[in-house]
Amino acid sequence: MSLVVSHLSKTFGEKRAVDDLSFTMEKPGVFGLIGTNGAGKTTTIRMILGIMPADSGEAKWNDTIISRETLPFGYMPEERGIYMKNKVMEQLIYFGVLHGMNKTDAQNSAKQLLGRLEVSEYADMPAEKLSKGNQQKIQLIATLIHDPELIFLDEPFSGLDPVNAKQLSEVLSELVDRKKYIVMSSHQMSTVEEYCEDILILDRGQTKLQGNLRQIKSEYGHTNLIVSCKEDILPLAQNCGLQLIEKRANETEFHITGDEMAQSFLKVLVEKGYPLTKYEIKEPSLNEIFIDKVGNPDA
Amino acid sequence: MKQIRTVFLFTLKDAARKKAFKISTAFMAILVLILCALPRLISSGETDTSSPAQSGTESEYVAPDTEQTALCYYIDADNLIPNGRLALTQAMPDTKFVASDAESLEGLKQKVADNADTSIIVVENGENAPNLTFITKDFRSGISSTTATEALSKAYIETTLQSQGIDGQTVEFARSTLPMQAEYAGPSDFSGYLIGILLTILVFFAIYYYGYGVAMSVATEKTSRVMETLIVCAKPRNILLGKVLAMGVLGLLQFVGVLLFGVICYQLLVPDNFTMMGMELSFAAFTPASAILVVLYFILGYSLYAVLNAVCGATVSKIEDLNSAMMPVMLVAIISFYISYISAIATPGGGLEKAAMYIPLTSPFIMPFKLLNGDVAAADIAISLVLLLAAIAVVCMISIKIYSASVLHYGKRLKIKDALKK
Numbered sequence: 146m147s148l149v150v151s152h153l154s155k156t157f158g159e160k161r162a163v164d165d166l167s168f169t170m171e172k173p174g175v176f177g178l179i180g181t182n183g184a185g186k187t188t189t190i191r192m193i194l195g196i197m198p199a200d201s202g203e204a205k206w207n208d209t210i211i212s213r214e215t216l217p218f219g220y221m222p223e224e225r226g227i228y229m230k231n232k233v234m235e236q237l238i239y240f241g242v243l244h245g246m247n248k249t250d251a252q253n254s255a256k257q258l259l260g261r262l263e264v265s266e267y268a269d270m271p272a273e274k275l276s277k278g279n280q281q282k283i284q285l286i287a288t289l290i291h292d293p294e295l296i297f298l299d300e301p302f303s304g305l306d307p308v309n310a311k312q313l314s315e316v317l318s319e320l321v322d323r324k325k326y327i328v329m330s331s332h333q334m335s336t337v338e339e340y341c342e343d344i345l346i347l348d349r350g351q352t353k354l355q356g357n358l359r360q361i362k363s364e365y366g367h368t369n370l371i372v373s374c375k376e377d378i379l380p381l382a383q384n385c386g387l388q389l390i391e392k393r394a395n396e397t398e399f400h401i402t403g404d405e406m407a408q409s410f411l412k413v414l415v416e417k418g419y420p421l422t423k424y425e426i427k428e429p430s431l432n433e434i435f436i437d438k439v440g441n442p443d444a
Numbered sequence: 445m446k447q448i449r450t451v452f453l454f455t456l457k458d459a460a461r462k463k464a465f466k467i468s469t470a471f472m473a474i475l476v477l478i479l480c481a482l483p484r485l486i487s488s489g490e491t492d493t494s495s496p497a498q499s500g501t502e503s504e505y506v507a508p509d510t511e512q513t514a515l516c517y518y519i520d521a522d523n524l525i526p527n528g529r530l531a532l533t534q535a536m537p538d539t540k541f542v543a544s545d546a547e548s549l550e551g552l553k554q555k556v557a558d559n560a561d562t563s564i565i566v567v568e569n570g571e572n573a574p575n576l577t578f579i580t581k582d583f584r585s586g587i588s589s590t591t592a593t594e595a596l597s598k599a600y601i602e603t604t605l606q607s608q609g610i611d612g613q614t615v616e617f618a619r620s621t622l623p624m625q626a627e628y629a630g631p632s633d634f635s636g637y638l639i640g641i642l643l644t645i646l647v648f649f650a651i652y653y654y655g656y657g658v659a660m661s662v663a664t665e666k667t668s669r670v671m672e673t674l675i676v677c678a679k680p681r682n683i684l685l686g687k688v689l690a691m692g693v694l695g696l697l698q699f700v701g702v703l704l705f706g707v708i709c710y711q712l713l714v715p716d717n718f719t720m721m722g723m724e725l726s727f728a729a730f731t732p733a734s735a736i737l738v739v740l741y742f743i744l745g746y747s748l749y750a751v752l753n754a755v756c757g758a759t760v761s762k763i764e765d766l767n768s769a770m771m772p773v774m775l776v777a778i779i780s781f782y783i784s785y786i787s788a789i790a791t792p793g794g795g796l797e798k799a800a801m802y803i804p805l806t807s808p809f810i811m812p813f814k815l816l817n818g819d820v821a822a823a824d825i826a827i828s829l830v831l832l833l834a835a836i837a838v839v840c841m842i843s844i845k846i847y848s849a850s851v852l853h854y855g856k857r858l859k860i861k862d863a864l865k866k
Contacts, residue, residue, distance in 0.1 A: 231458065
């Protein structure tokens, strides 16, 4: 099974929303579509799903153009939308039947997922009586009710409290274990870093970077050094050419040019007899890579 | 088809549970009940005024035991119609006729000006016969001059003939009026006319009300972002058709339900010989064929406008914009309704009427009236239906395209030409 997206483009008026976007997903897992707000993530997903026509390009699942008729995919939109006045179970069955299930199967699947996400007690309540987090769980159940092979989650973690976020993480892990193909769009780098093996960074419709996250990081090399020490190491670090990234309560992070710089700084600290509790040489975070490629979104 | 059926059942169930539907059904049922109960209430307050004319002198006559609510001063200074006051009392038993003289006329006029239930009849010498003058507060108040003139004329003829020695049988013959009944060579009758008007108005309100329901349902799904979830499960075409069908069936069920309730109320509450403006009401105009065609025009008319309204609902991003988005369609519906009403009811038989029968936007309003009044040729019905069906097909195709482009468009309202380009 594979998802192949080739040369997708879309223009709204004068604005190029997505420009010649391509990527491939050849094994199960989570693919991260990253970008700031308005980068073109949602438009990309809608074009892949065939609910918005692309100006050019195509998206295929197992060599077949994707559409609601050819593939029962799952899609959780960024803007959550469920029927507020209708009972939870009633609308889940409705969505399930629209996905091609029979009523009994839809009901059984809904029951199972409600139980898994610990919201069974709300089955016969109108959605408007649920908290936002629980409404989001219902939205996720509506996405997964027909057990799709290909799943699109548009900003799935936004607005979730830590408890619900953990529960969603567990569900994601289970889906990956069950060999599902998941495309997740997000602008929360830590989330993507945690789940995605492959990523694509979008900036105003342009693909800025794509590939295997581990490989991308390794290409950047060891660029960061985290040191935890009771003594004031900043003057020594500056003398050795290290650039301060951030000073936190218990540790300090520096930018280094490579492993040699880290080794020579370690030697200086040992010679001085500074007691070290942490000395970690690491690759840049996805957030740093993103800023490097796109610029600071908050700037 | 499965998707259309699923959307249809969900929408139908959802809309039937809404308070607005329950309240509107109860409101219409109460209205029907009141309308059917009115004739009985009115007739129970009426007294039979068709007692046979009596002849005799004023002193012999005893007025029926009727509450006299109106007052009329009768001035016949020269006693030109000796039995005049008696004849008036017989013809209008609810009016008290008081004899007065010409000197009091100015004072009486002031009383009439102050009280709408008071009138004056002045009998004076004319060229060949007495001249009658009726004085009332205004043209809407006072006694019926037609009834009073008829009664006084008969009394005058009777007195004149008797004074010339004509026998009683001849006098009675001279007083008589010829029996008459109205018959119409055409198929149109009063009941068909009345029910036709009522049905035209009902069809308009049904199309307006249920069309609004469709637009609201679509707009609510879009603005609450349910459409984002829905659109990946079902084709926009299936969503649109399922919704339009559901609201249509719901409307038809409510419509037929209220009509059936109306028939039951009519049977139970309306008196057997109830007449309106002297004419009996009947449902003879409702032949099986006309009833089927009326329902068909309702369904097709509703479908045409509902699809247009659904598109209006799909173009808005905020629910408060819905009314302004629906305005063009509503204006078209209102203008079409008035064209139908004016051409068929107010000025029948013209070219405008023919055009209204064929134009798909107006035919659902005019055809029920024409069908119930029986003056429509089979060829006209066929042409009208074919044009209406063709219009629905074209409007559906365009609407589905606009709807598909609009449902995922948020922000500034999408222009129709932009939606068609998408």
